[in-house]
Amino acid sequence: MYEYLGILIYFFIALALSLLLLGLPFVVSTRKADPEKISAYECGFDPFDDARGRFDIQFYLVAILFIIFDLEVAFLFPWALTLNKIGFFGFWSMMLFLLILTIGFVYEWRKGALDWS
Amino acid sequence: MNILIFSIVLKILALTVPLILSIAFLVLAERKVLASMQRRKGPNVVGIYGIFQPIADGLKLIVKEPVLPSSANLVIFLFAPVLTFLLSQVAWASIPFGEGIVLADIHVGLLYVFAISSLGVYGIITAGWSSNSKYAFLGSCRSAAQMVSYEVSIGLILITVCICAGSLNLTEVVLAQTQIWYCIPLFPLLVMFFISCLAETNRAPFDLPEAEAELVAGYNVEYSAMGFALFFLGEYANMIVMSSLCCIFFLGGWLPPFDFAIFYWIPGIFWFSLKVVFFLFAFIWVRAAFPRYRYDQLMRLGWKVLLPLSLAWVIYVAGVLLCFDWLA
Numbered sequence: 001m002y003e004y005l006g007i008l009i010y011f012f013i014a015l016a017l018s019l020l021l022l023g024l025p026f027v028v029s030t031r032k033a034d035p036e037k038i039s040a041y042e043c044g045f046d047p048f049d050d051a052r053g054r055f056d057i058q059f060y061l062v063a064i065l066f067i068i069f070d071l072e073v074a075f076l077f078p079w080a081l082t083l084n085k086i087g088f089f090g091f092w093s094m095m096l097f098l099l100i101l102t103i104g105f106v107y108e109w110r111k112g113a114l115d116w117s
Numbered sequence: 118m119n120i121l122i123f124s125i126v127l128k129i130l131a132l133t134v135p136l137i138l139s140i141a142f143l144v145l146a147e148r149k150v151l152a153s154m155q156r157r158k159g160p161n162v163v164g165i166y167g168i169f170q171p172i173a174d175g176l177k178l179i180v181k182e183p184v185l186p187s188s189a190n191l192v193i194f195l196f197a198p199v200l201t202f203l204l205s206q207v208a209w210a211s212i213p214f215g216e217g218i219v220l221a222d223i224h225v226g227l228l229y230v231f232a233i234s235s236l237g238v239y240g241i242i243t244a245g246w247s248s249n250s251k252y253a254f255l256g257s258c259r260s261a262a263q264m265v266s267y268e269v270s271i272g273l274i275l276i277t278v279c280i281c282a283g284s285l286n287l288t289e290v291v292l293a294q295t296q297i298w299y300c301i302p303l304f305p306l307l308v309m310f311f312i313s314c315l316a317e318t319n320r321a322p323f324d325l326p327e328a329e330a331e332l333v334a335g336y337n338v339e340y341s342a343m344g345f346a347l348f349f350l351g352e353y354a355n356m357i358v359m360s361s362l363c364c365i366f367f368l369g370g371w372l373p374p375f376d377f378a379i380f381y382w383i384p385g386i387f388w389f390s391l392k393v394v395f396f397l398f399a400f401i402w403v404r405a406a407f408p409r410y411r412y413d414q415l416m417r418l419g420w421k422v423l424l425p426l427s428l429a430w431v432i433y434v435a436g437v438l439l440c441f442d443w444l445a
Contacts, residue, residue: 040248
């Protein structure tokens with residue numbers, strides 16, 4: 001239990017340290033803002049429009065695929081730890097699960113979801 | 118209770134201060150090594166051989182003007198570098214430097230480190246989104262997609278290590294390598310893990326998000342002064358975290374290379390640092406030697422090469438260990 005206390009205290013110390021570092025230039029530097037300087041950077045032009053427009057669907061697709069595979073990884077951790085206790089029954093159960101997942105993976109691959117155009 | 122907290126705080130300070138110093142000198146080492154590889158001299162003005170260059174750079178960044186863009190979401194904008202730096206620090210809590218030399222010797226140390234390194238993507242995506250600048254936004258999208266793609270193969274490689282070691286505690290993972298370092302039976306995994314680490318820390322040849330030529334600086338283009346410095350420190354701290362993870366999972370952490378008594382006279386922390394420095398040098402070496410990947414090549418490598426290979430290794434290692442009854 002005390003181990004996690006260490007992590008908590010470390011979290012607060014690191015937070016304080018980074019806030020201190022972030023705040024320091026606001027105190028010691030001279031600040032002079034003008035509208036040109038604080039506008040969004042766009043290679044010398046005035047920004048044409050808001051940056052929050054549409055973006056490529058591929059990024060979304062990658063995120064969805066990530067969720068599937070990361071869940072699989074999370075599911076594999078307890079299996080990997082207890083493999084010596086659950087033996088061949090546990091091993092083949094996981095193989096069945098991985099087989100189903102691999103079918104999905106092959107389908108994505110053939111569909112071209114992994115190709116970046 | 119108070120004494121306990123005080124001792125923990127002292128331990129943390131003994132961890133954080135050398136860490137920040139090592140980040141500073143890692144930057145100098147990178148510039149020096151890159152310079153030598155390109156037959157230049159590198160920084161050599163501030164102090165002898167430029168030894169005070171990182172301190173001069175840090176001081177310069179402190180007195181720079183912090184610019185807050187008018188179109189940015191200020192709270193998230195200021196929060197993003199803090200988060201990046203914070204996560205690169207707390208990851209150190211469960212990394213063992215020697216037997217018993219660890220701040221938090223938790224049972225799920227491997228899972229903890231994996232979770233913290235996964236959270237790193239939030240710092241980048243909030244920075245890119247809150248800047249409200251097109252370059253920053255594109256850079257953060259690319260960076261996030263890249264990081265999550267390689268995280269899957271990192272996870273699968275960690276599962277293979279965990280099958281071999283039979284524990285999630287990092288100290289026990291190292292002690293399980295007393296007979297043989299995992300880099301010998303699992304050598305391809307070490308290579309794959311190192312490649313994934315390069316992609317996970319956005320380092321060359323996978324530094325697409327920061328591609329200077331097209332996206333100027335990627336997600337941190339709107340940051341100046343310490344906001345920028347925190348991202349920079351976070352990136353280099355992550356490099357050191359990843360190097361020490363490579364060393365813990367595959368090169369036997371603080372264990373000496375051969376089982377001779379004379380090697381045990383040298384403290385374990387020395388072996389640990391030596392291995393970490395080796396991986397850090399490899400990080401810099403890769404940057405000097407390889408051209409940048411194209412984005413489609415990067416995604417192809419992550420999803421079509423590393424993911425199937427690492428999944429196959431999980432099945433292969435589990436099958437072999439189970440059949441020969443070698444499980445820990």
